[in-house]
Amino acid sequence: MATAYRARLRYSEAMVRRAVRVFVWRRLRRMLWIEVVLVAAVLLGWRAWPLIAGTALTLSALLLLTVLLVWRAHWRHSVGVFRAMDPPEADFSFDEQGLSARSSEGAVTLPWRKFAEAWEQPGFWMLLIGTNAFITLPLDGLPAEAEAFVRERFADRFRTLRP
Numbered sequence: 001m002a003t004a005y006r007a008r009l010r011y012s013e014a015m016v017r018r019a020v021r022v023f024v025w026r027r028l029r030r031m032l033w034i035e036v037v038l039v040a041a042v043l044l045g046w047r048a049w050p051l052i053a054g055t056a057l058t059l060s061a062l063l064l065l066t067v068l069l070v071w072r073a074h075w076r077h078s079v080g081v082f083r084a085m086d087p088p089e090a091d092f093s094f095d096e097q098g099l100s101a102r103s104s105e106g107a108v109t110l111p112w113r114k115f116a117e118a119w120e121q122p123g124f125w126m127l128l129i130g131t132n133a134f135i136t137l138p139l140d141g142l143p144a145e146a147e148a149f150v151r152e153r154f155a156d157r158f159r160t161l162r163p
Helices: 013-045 050-085 145-159
Strands: 005-010 088-092 097-103 106-111 115-121 124-129 133-138 159-160
Touching: 005 133, 005 145, 013 050, 013 124, 013 133, 013 145, 050 133, 088 133, 145 159
Parallel strands: 115 159
Antiparallel strands: 005 088, 088 097, 097 106, 115 124, 124 133
16 A cells, blocks of 8 residues: 655745745846846947947847746735635645645646646745646645655755755
């Protein structure tokens, strides 16, 4: 018989907001570096090459708009789901096949192979599904055996991020 771990875990709005901030920053930070280069090109080349500077300014504005729209979409979804949860908690179960979560907003069951990696933050883990989605797993109340079991499933795909 397969080993299964269960836990009822509680979310906070601060946790959900931080998860969104971390996710957007980690996923879009390369775009932000491009933004810095484009702004530098605008500042350095405005007088000498106005067409290039204007193009760089336009690209810079589009990149910034993209970052803001991505952040807003993730924030509205994640914080919106959190605020709709009554109570703000979920029942998790973990076994050899995968992870299941059930809350007042619905339920999901995912096999471990669907998860790309896990990011550790103080007080919670972010279990990434592909490149554009994640599940926030609160750690307060998660039994040590379950924590070790989940960490083992990610092995070399588990990252501890600086707070």
